[in-house]
Every structure is written in structure tokens, then in C-alpha cells.
Amino acid sequence: MVSGKVNFIVSKEDWSLHRKGELDQSRHREKVREAIKKNLAEIISEESIIMSDGKKVIRVPIRSLEEYRFRYDYRKQKHAGMGKGDSKVGDVVGSERQPAAPGMGGGAGEQAGVDYYETDVTIEEISEMVFEKLSLPDLQEKNEKKLAAKAIEFKDIRKKGLQGNIDRKRTLLEVLKRNALQGKPGVHGIKPEDLRYKTWETTYQYQSAAVVMAMMDTSGSMGPFEKYIARSFFFWMVRFLRSKYQQVEILFLAHHTDAKLVTEEEFFSKGESGGTRCSSVYRLALQLIEEKYNPRDYNIYAFHFSDGDNLSSDNELCVELVKELLNKCNLVGYGEIEGPYYYTGTLKTSYKQIEDKKFTLVSIRDKKGVYPALRAFFTDKRENGTVSMIQPFEQYAGE
Amino acid sequence: MSSELKALEKSIEEIAEIAKGFGLDFYPMRFEVCPAEIIYSFGAYGMPSRFTHWSFGKAYHKMKMQYDYNLSRIHEMVINSNPCYAFLLEGNSLIQNKLVVAHVLAHSDFFKNNVWFRKTNRDMMESMSAAAQRFHSYELQYGYEKVERFIDAVMAIQQHIDPHCYIKEAENKNCQCSCDRQQTPYDDLWNLDKEKNRSSECNCENNRLFPEVPQRDLMFFILEHAKDLEEWQKDIISVLRDEMFYFWPQMQTKIMNEGWASYWHLRIMREMDLDVQQSIEFAKMHAGVMQASTRNINPYLLGIKIFENIEKRWDNPSARERKLYQRPGGQGREKIFEVRTIDNDVSFIRNYLTKEIVDELDLYLYRKVGHEYKIVDKDWEQVRDEMVKNLTNCGVPYIDVINGDYGKRGELYLLHRYEGLELDVQHLEKTLEHVHLIWGRPVYLETKIDSKAVLFCYDGNAIAKKLI
Numbered sequence: 001m002v003s004g005k006v007n008f009i010v011s012k013e014d015w016s017l018h019r020k021g022e023l024d025q026s027r028h029r030e031k032v033r034e035a036i037k038k039n040l041a042e043i044i045s046e047e048s049i050i051m052s053d054g055k056k057v058i059r060v061p062i063r064s065l066e067e068y069r070f071r072y073d074y075r076k077q078k079h080a081g082m083g084k085g086d087s088k089v090g091d092v093v094g095s096e097r098q099p100a101a102p103g104m105g106g107g108a109g110e111q112a113g114v115d116y117y118e119t120d121v122t123i124e125e126i127s128e129m130v131f132e133k134l135s136l137p138d139l140q141e142k143n144e145k146k147l148a149a150k151a152i153e154f155k156d157i158r159k160k161g162l163q164g165n166i167d168r169k170r171t172l173l174e175v176l177k178r179n180a181l182q183g184k185p186g187v188h189g190i191k192p193e194d195l196r197y198k199t200w201e202t203t204y205q206y207q208s209a210a211v212v213m214a215m216m217d218t219s220g221s222m223g224p225f226e227k228y229i230a231r232s233f234f235f236w237m238v239r240f241l242r243s244k245y246q247q248v249e250i251l252f253l254a255h256h257t258d259a260k261l262v263t264e265e266e267f268f269s270k271g272e273s274g275g276t277r278c279s280s281v282y283r284l285a286l287q288l289i290e291e292k293y294n295p296r297d298y299n300i301y302a303f304h305f306s307d308g309d310n311l312s313s314d315n316e317l318c319v320e321l322v323k324e325l326l327n328k329c330n331l332v333g334y335g336e337i338e339g340p341y342y343y344t345g346t347l348k349t350s351y352k353q354i355e356d357k358k359f360t361l362v363s364i365r366d367k368k369g370v371y372p373a374l375r376a377f378f379t380d381k382r383e384n385g386t387v388s389m390i391q392p393f394e395q396y397a398g399e
Numbered sequence: 400m401s402s403e404l405k406a407l408e409k410s411i412e413e414i415a416e417i418a419k420g421f422g423l424d425f426y427p428m429r430f431e432v433c434p435a436e437i438i439y440s441f442g443a444y445g446m447p448s449r450f451t452h453w454s455f456g457k458a459y460h461k462m463k464m465q466y467d468y469n470l471s472r473i474h475e476m477v478i479n480s481n482p483c484y485a486f487l488l489e490g491n492s493l494i495q496n497k498l499v500v501a502h503v504l505a506h507s508d509f510f511k512n513n514v515w516f517r518k519t520n521r522d523m524m525e526s527m528s529a530a531a532q533r534f535h536s537y538e539l540q541y542g543y544e545k546v547e548r549f550i551d552a553v554m555a556i557q558q559h560i561d562p563h564c565y566i567k568e569a570e571n572k573n574c575q576c577s578c579d580r581q582q583t584p585y586d587d588l589w590n591l592d593k594e595k596n597r598s599s600e601c602n603c604e605n606n607r608l609f610p611e612v613p614q615r616d617l618m619f620f621i622l623e624h625a626k627d628l629e630e631w632q633k634d635i636i637s638v639l640r641d642e643m644f645y646f647w648p649q650m651q652t653k654i655m656n657e658g659w660a661s662y663w664h665l666r667i668m669r670e671m672d673l674d675v676q677q678s679i680e681f682a683k684m685h686a687g688v689m690q691a692s693t694r695n696i697n698p699y700l701l702g703i704k705i706f707e708n709i710e711k712r713w714d715n716p717s718a719r720e721r722k723l724y725q726r727p728g729g730q731g732r733e734k735i736f737e738v739r740t741i742d743n744d745v746s747f748i749r750n751y752l753t754k755e756i757v758d759e760l761d762l763y764l765y766r767k768v769g770h771e772y773k774i775v776d777k778d779w780e781q782v783r784d785e786m787v788k789n790l791t792n793c794g795v796p797y798i799d800v801i802n803g804d805y806g807k808r809g810e811l812y813l814l815h816r817y818e819g820l821e822l823d824v825q826h827l828e829k830t831l832e833h834v835h836l837i838w839g840r841p842v843y844l845e846t847k848i849d850s851k852a853v854l855f856c857y858d859g860n861a862i863a864k865k866l867i
Contacts, residue, residue: 006415007427007482010408012401012489015433021440021463024456031453067454068555068829070796070844073821075767078775080786082691082700083761087774093693093765094772 031065037129044130045232045367130371131240134378136210136248138330138358139299154198161197170196210299211249212241213288215281217306218272219256226337230305231268232370233335237303238264240378251288255281257311261288278310278347282321289328300329303377308336308346315350326356333360333377403493404432410497417670418504422736423663425507426483430500434489439463441476441486445646448528450638451535452550474684475499479649481521483507494677498664498684505663508739509656515648515743523645530638537631549632550639552833557639558795559617562647613799613814618643620800626809627839636837650793651743658702659739661688665703691760694772696786704760705751706735712753744790752786754779788818796822798844811838815846822846831857 036043081093157170174194175187214234222230241248252267253259256274259281285302293300302325310318325332336348351361362373411430418425441447443459465471474491478484485503487496510516520526538546614620618640622633649656668681689700710731712720720726738747756762757779764776764785776782802812811834815822827844834842834857841858845867855864 006412006419008411008415008430009428010404010411010430010432012404012432015437018437018440020451021436021443021456021459024451024453025460025463026456027451028453028456028460065453065457066826066829068826068833069558070556070798070815070830071823071826072794072796073823076821077789078764078766078785079694079772079789080696080782081694081763081765081774082696083693083763083774084691085761087761087763087777089763089774089777091774092771093774095770 028065033125035065036126040126040129041368041371044126044236045229045370127239127243130236130374131244134240134244134374136241136245136299136301136330137377137379139210140330154200156199156201157196158199159193159196161199165198165200167196167198209247209249209297210245210301211251211293212237213251213253213285213300213302214238214267215253215255215259215285215302215304216267217256217276217278217281217304218254218270219276219309220273221276221309222307222337226307227271229337229364229367229370230335232367233305233364233373234303235268236370236374237378240374253281253284255284259284276306276310277314278304278306279314279317279321282318282325286321286324286328289325295328301331301333302329303333303335305335305337306347307338308348310347315347318347319350319354322351322354322359323356326354326358329358331358331360331377333362335373335377336361336363338363338365406493407432407496410493411500413671414497414500414667415504417667418501418508418663421663421666422732423504423508424512425504426481426511428504428507429482429484430487430503431484432487432489435466436463438473438476438486438488439466442473446478446524446527447484447486448524448531449642450527450531450550451538452554453547454554475503477503477506477510478524479510479516479519479521479645480524481511483510484524492680494673494680495684497671498668498681501664501667502660504667505660506656508663509652509659512740513648513652513655513743514741515651518644519648520641520645523642527642530634530642533634534638537635541631546631546635548836549635552836553618553636553639555830555833556617556621556837557643558793559615559798560619560640560643560647561614561616562644562651564616564619609802609804610800613801615797615799617798617800617813620803621834621837624803625838628837632837647793648743651745652747654696654698654702654705654744654790655739655742655747656702657698658704658706661699661703662706662735694765696762701756701760704756705747706738708753708756709738709751710735745787748783748790749787752779752783757782788820796820805841805843808840810841810843813842813844815844817847821848824848827855828857828862831855831862835859 083091154165157167171190171194172187174196175190176185178191178194179185179188214237216230216234218227238250241250250264252262252264254262254267254270254272255276255278256272257277257280261284262270281304289295289300322332322334334347334351336346348361348363351359360376362369362376364370364373407430411428415428439462440455440459442462443455449455462471462473466473472488474488474495476486478486483503483506485500485507487499491499510519534546534550610620618636622628622636622640628636665685668685673681689697689703691697691700712731713726713734714729714731716724716726716728721728738751742750762777762779762782763774764782765772765774767773768775776785797816797818799814799816800811801814802810804810805812813834827846831842831844841856844855846853846855852867853864854867855862857863
């Protein structure tokens with residue numbers, strides 16, 4: 001409607017089909033996912049994930065997708081601001097690390113400079129990305145009975161089929177039934193229509209046996225940081241194993257001067273103290289293998305995390321025991337967390353003499369090291385593995 | 400038409416009459432009531448219809464989230480076009496809409512009359528939506544990813560246009576061969592009276608410099624001289640460049656434009672009959688718009704204060720002003736209309752930000768000290784000058800193309816006109832990669848870091864930098 005005096009129109013249309021913003025937002029989200037993938041190392045040791053305690057959705061801060069351009073260095077620039085009337089030279093108007101307040105605190109849009117972006121991701125989404133490239137390395141065929149990778153199961157009976165698959169029992173039953181209906185009971189005169197054939201279905205039975213021993217140093221020298229790193233690693237290891245493999249037993253072994261088998265919950269929550277004798281945990285592992293997990297029946301993996309601050313007289317024994325473990329395990333991994341103190345005679349130095357392809361040693365300096373450690377331990381080094389009996393679920397999911 | 404819209408229409412008529420009475424001169428108006436998501440997508444794209452890009456999605460997401468958490472609210476969005484489109488947020492109360500309409504009319508007046516908008520394409524909406532369709536067809540033809548990557552690259556340098564090219568257009572386009580090249584910044588002054596057409600007599604050796612004089616319009620230079628661009632790629636560069644020309648005057652006059660609109664919504668609303676309830680609602684909304692912010696300048700607040708201050712000083716000049724500037728008094732309105740016509744933010748702040756305003760608004764300068772941002776200066780002239788500096792060229796560093804055939808290998812050499820402020824190195828390096836993607840050959844950028852000249856180079860594989 002055009003007014004007489006002033007030229008204007010007011011209208012209200014149906015905008016329900018206008019979805020451009022949403023569409024480009026989903027493209028942006030896709031790009032965020034790519035960014036998460038690139039920054040996995042940083043993200044997976046985020047506290048919000050490790051401590052998520054089963055919560056499905058978590059918020060991870062990632063460096064937002066930057067729109068790059070030639071611009072001034074914000075941190076070297078002087079900026080203008082407005083006070084409440086009482087500002088003085090020297091007053092602090094903000095700090096570099098603005099807390100990412102829950103639900104985006106006020107003024108979230110005010111900061112220029114570093115642009116952090118919080119995004120909601122489910123743990124499943126992140127797990128999927130983390131596990132994409134991981135697998136239990138060097139899996140071997142152990143006890144044949146237990147390992148039937150691709151099993152054939154006859155489940156169905158049909159009237160047509162291959163001669164070799166004639167189901168004799170069913171065929172005879174058919175004959176009996178037909179003769180009985182005709183009033184001449186008994187098994188005589190087999191006709192083509194009586195023939196019954198078995199048909200098969202391919203099923204997968206993953207009953208291969210693998211046992212993974214998670215060993216963690218809980219001695220006094222393991223500070224909050226070291227424990228956090230070790231637990232982050234084991235958190236992802238456990239998730240990874242449970243989601244990818246059906247038949248994997250996980251044993252949790254904690255030690256200081258003595259080692260003991262603990263529950264998963266204790267393993268992830270309990271703090272201990274005291275001195276360190278790493279050999280104790282290897283002894284316990286060997287003992288368990290002896291008692292319950294025959295290497296002929298099991299793929300055995302042992303992973304040990306420590307800060308390397310071991311009783312120095314114990315180091316030689318550790319080397320021996322690790323070698324003994326190597327005889328029985330597919331892989332032995334040792335992760336040393338380098339804390340704020342620098343020890344010269346750490347366990348790592350002693351382990352350097354071990355020359356065995358099945359032994360993997362990593363050292364972790366910061367939170368970002370957890371992901372490379374996972375990759376180092378759970379990557380199959382033999383490119384074309386001769387046997388790969390335990391197949392990850394996803395490989396047959398589509399069949 | 401619903402009764403709500405009818406009531407709105409009636410108010411618009413009334414408001415427009417008042418605005419005209421005040422002397423505001425605006426385009427024919429098209430008001431459209433639409434839901435929040437629409438306003439946010441227009442806000443994110445800068446336009447109702449524009450090509451597709453993830454960065455708009457990012458902006459949209461951010462705006463929408465702030466809206467959802469009730470942290471911010473866009474009440475309107477105005478498009479600089481003729482007729483002028485204004486989108487009002489569905490759910491605004493009538494009184495909110497009245498304020499918004501008054502505000503919008505002043506924006507329309509500003510678009511129509513401010514000299515920096517004189518060359519603006521007022522049919523930009525049509526151009527943009529046509530471009531959006533072409534870009535879409537490129538996606539189908541050349542693949543989504545490829546087109547997106549190219550747009551990413553062009554967006555990285557889209558701010559490097561020469562907004563004054565219209566002024567330069569009028570100057571002669573004859574060869575300024577290198578023997579004419581400036582020796583001092585004032586050479587052009589001495590040459591003003593000279594005969595311009597000397598290209599024919601220029602035979603010096605160096606006249607093969609390419610470009611002959613440094614080019615500020617990187618977008619245009621690349622468009623003209625990059626060797627391996629396909630037509631669709633040229634189209635993308637040219638569209639983004641045109642769009643930047645459209646947005647530039649808006650970026651250049653943000654404080655003035657918002658100040659002008661706020662100045663007038665306040666005055667127009669005072670003319671309206673409001674009951675107590677409505678007055679309170681209006682006051683609340685106005686106060687919300689005027690909120691100060693410790694780490695930013697609120698353009699609405701600063702702008703209105705400066706306009707009011709000008710009006711006051713021209714209405715009631717001091718004895719000194721009367722004598723020194725021959726200012727008779729009573730010219731406040733006239734003066735602010737003049738300012739609205741001829742200034743932009745840089746001149747607005749430089750000429751009219753007074754000590755009185757700096758004190759009243761408690762303006763200060765802050766910078767990073769250690770891990771914190773601290774107030775470092777409250778001297779009003781320092782504040783003014785630093786603000787002018789940050790607003791110059793819309794806050795975009797000057798980058799000149801000084802050689803498009805560097806090393807006789809067709810490589811691109813850019814020079815940052817360092818004016819005391821360093822570039823963000825991480826961004827610089829990433830942006831060079833983008834420039835390389837478009838230029839197709841190694842690209843260089845010279846700048847200063849810690850007072851030393853540094854040359855960055857990206858050759859397609861890695862960034863190298865060296866002191867020169």
C-alpha cells in the first residue's frame with residue numbers, strides 16, 4: 001500500500017522457505033568437524049571429555065575457522081574503550097585468557113583477537129574420528145577353535161539347491177509325510193519334490209581372544225598431571241577396545257611398590273602414594289598370563305604408563321621382566337610421562353637397550369602427546385598383515 | 400492485512416511526516432516484517448540475497464546463538480538501496496517498531512545524502528542475487544570444493560580495493576613513467592600546473608616498471624594481470640570487488656550513520672504521543688542501544704554524543720568561537736546536516752571529538768600488557784588520534800602492488816605501507832597462500848617486524864621469510 005504523502009510499503013511475507021543461513025551453517029559445521037579432526041591431539045585430552053562421566057554431549061573449544069586476511073596484530077595495537085566514568089590509567093579491562101563461561105558469558109562477542117569457538121560434539125563423534133586409524137596391532141591367530149573369522153552357518157531349508165547340500169533328514173521326513181498323506185506310510189519311493197536342500201548364510205564369529213593389560217604407576221611421584229595423562233590414555237584405550245572389538249578382556253593393574261589387580265572404577269579414580277617398584281606390576285602381569293591367559297590361546301597386550309621415576313635398583317629387573325613379557329605378548333608398550341622434574345636415570349633410559357619390534361616406547365610431554373601415543377601403540381606396523389583375524393566391527397557392518 | 404500491521408502502517412505514516420518535517424530526506428521505503436532467523440541471515444550475509452559461503456554460516460550461527468541466549472538482539476536491518484528496504488523483527492512491540500522506523504528513516508536519509516555513498520550502486524540487491532546464481536552454476540560446473548576454495552582465497556584479499564578510485568578516475572590516466580615517479584610525498588603538488596600529457600616524450604629505460612606506479616587496488620590488479628585465471632574465477636573476483644565497493648562507505652561511516660539514526664529516533668519519538676507505559680518501554684530500549692562497552696566503542700553512543708555536541712556548539716558558540724570562527728550561533732541543525740553530508744568517521748572523529756565528549760564518555764586507550772589488557776592513556780588528544788588511526792582505511796592495512804613481474808618471472812611483490820603497526824604474522828602467512836592460489840606464481844610481501852624490513856615469500860610449498 002502506497003501512502004499518499006510518504007512513499008512507503010509495509011508487508012509481511014512467508015519466509016518459511018528461506019533456509020540459506022541454515023544451509024551455510026551446516027557447511028560451516030562440516031568445516032568445524034574437519035577442524036576438530038585436525039586438532040584431535042589437542043581435543044582428546046580436554047578435561048571436559050576425560051571427565052565427562054558418560055555425558056553424551058560435550059563442549060570443546062576449538063580455534064574457530066579463521067577467515068584469513070592481512071590485518072594488524074591485535075595484541076600490539078592500542079584500542080579505544082569506554083569506562084563508567086571512573087577509569088584510570090592502569091585499570092585492567094580484560095585478560096587474554098577469557099574464561100569460556102558456560103552458556104557464553106556476557107560480552108562473548110566483544111573480543112577481537114583470538115577467536116575461540118565452542119562447539120557441541122558427542123563423544124561418539126569424536127571417538128569415531130579418533131578410532132578411525134587405530135587397530136590392535138599384530139593380531140595373531142591363536143587357538144583355531146576360537147577364531148572363526150568368516151563362519152558359514154546353514155540356517156535355511158529350500159526346495160532347490162546344490163546337490164552336495166541335500167539335507168537327508170529333511171528329505172526323508174518329506175517322503176514320510178507324503179506317503180502318510182497318501183495312506184502308505186513308510187520311507188519308500190523318493191521323488192524329486194521330496195528333496196530338501198540346505199542353504200547357508202555367512203555369519204561372522206569374532207570369538208578371538210585378546211587380553212589387554214592396562215598398567216599404571218600410582219606412586220607418590222605421579223602428580224596430578226602425570227596421572228591425568230595416563231588416565232587420558234587409558235580412557236581412550238578402553239573406549240577404543242570396547243567399541244571396536246567384541247572379545248577383548250581388559251585388566252587393570254595399578255602399582256606403586258606393590259601391584260594389584262583393581263576394578264576399572266578404582267583404576268580411574270583412586271589415588272595412591274608411596275614409592276615405586278615397576279617390576280611389581282610386570283611380575284603380576286606375568287603371573288596372570290601364567291594362570292589364566294595362555295599365549296597359545298590369547299593375543300596379549302601390555303601397556304604401562306609411568307613417570308619413569310623408579311627405584312633405580314629395580315631398573316635392571318624391569319628390563320628382564322619386560323623381555324619376558326615380550327616373549328608372551330604381541331606387543332608391550334611403555335609410555336613415560338615427562339613431568340616438570342627432569343630425572344636422568346629414568347626407566348626409559350634402561351629400556352632403550354631393548355631391541356624388539358614388539359616393544360614400543362613413547363614419551364609424553366604434554367596433553368597433546370596422548371593422541372600420538374595412541375597412534376604409536378595401536379597402529380599395525382605390518383602394512384599387509386598376514387593374519388587379521390579379529391576384524392573391526394565396521395568392516396562387516398555394511399554387508 | 401492484520402490489525403497489527405495496520406497499526407504499524409499508521410505509525411509509519413505519522414513518523415515519516417515528523418521526519419520530513421525535521422528535514423530528513425529519505426528514499427521511498429519498503430518495510431518488511433520478518434522472523435529472527437531471516438534478520439540474522441540478512442545480517443550475516445549483509446544482504447537479503449548473496450552467494451553462499453561457510454563464513455556467512457559462521458556469522459549466522461554466532462548471531463543466532465547470541466539471540467537464542469538473549470545476549471543481543473537486532474531489531475532491524477536496513478539495505479542501502481533505492482527504494483530502501485528495512486526489515487523489522489517479528490515480535491517487536493509496536494513501540495519498539497516505532498523507534499526502529501524512526502531510526503531506519505534516518506539511515507535512509509544518510510544513505511541518500513552522505514557524499515561517500517554517492518557512487519554506490521543502489522541496485523546492489525539485484526546484482527548480488529544474480530551473482531549468487533552464477534556462483535551456484537560454477538559450483539555445479541567446476542565442483543563445490545573448488546569454487547569454495549577460490550572464494551576463500553578471494554575473500555582473504557577483498558578489502559584491498561582502492562575506494563578513492565572514483566576520485567582518481569578524474570585525474571589523468573596518462574603514463575606516469577618512472578622518471579616521473581614521486582621523489583617526495585608532495586611532488587604531485589608541484590606538478591599540478593604542469594602539462595600532463597608527456598607520455599610520448601618519455602623514453603627512459605625504467606619505464607617498463609610494472610605496474611608503473613604502486614597499485615593499491617590489489618583486487619583489480621590481480622583481476623587484470625593474473626595469467627591463468629579462468630572466466631569464472633575472474634567473475635568471482637570482480638563480484639567480490641564490486642560488493643566491497645558497496646560495503647566500504649558503510650564501513651567508513653559506521654559511527655556517523657548509527658549516531659545520526661540514534662539522534663533522530665530520539666527526537667522523532669519525543670514528538671510522538673506516548674503514554675507512561677510506552678515511554679518507559681521506549682526509554683528502556685533506547686538505554687539498551689546506548690550501553691557503553693569497556694573494550695569497544697559503541698558507535699550509537701559515540702555518534703549521537705558527537706552530533707549533539709556539534710549542535711550545541713554551533714547553537715551556542717563560546718565568545719572565542721564567535722570571534723575566531725565568525726560563528727553567530729543558532730546554526731546547530733544546519734551544521735549537523737552539513738556534517739552528515741560531507742564527513743566520514745575519520746573526519747568526524749578528527750574534527751568533532753572534543754575533550755568534553757572524551758571526558759563525558761570516559762574514553763580511554765588500552766593495550767596488552769603482559770597477559771592483561773590495561774588502560775594506558777586517557778589524554779583526550781591521544782584517544783582521538785589513536786581512534787582516527789584505527790579507523791583509517793577502515794582499519795585495513797595498506798598493501799601496495801609494487802611489482803607484478805618480480806624477478807622477470809611474473810611473480811607478485813606486495814609492499815605493506817608500514818605506519819608503525821605490525822601485521823599479524825599468522826594471518827599474513829595464511830593470506831599469502833591464498834594470494835598464491837589466485838596469482839598462480841610465487842608471491843612476496845614486504846613488511847616490518849621489530850623495525851626491520853622483512854620479506855615473506857610463499858612459493859606454493861612453504862613460507863619463507865628473510866630480513867632485507
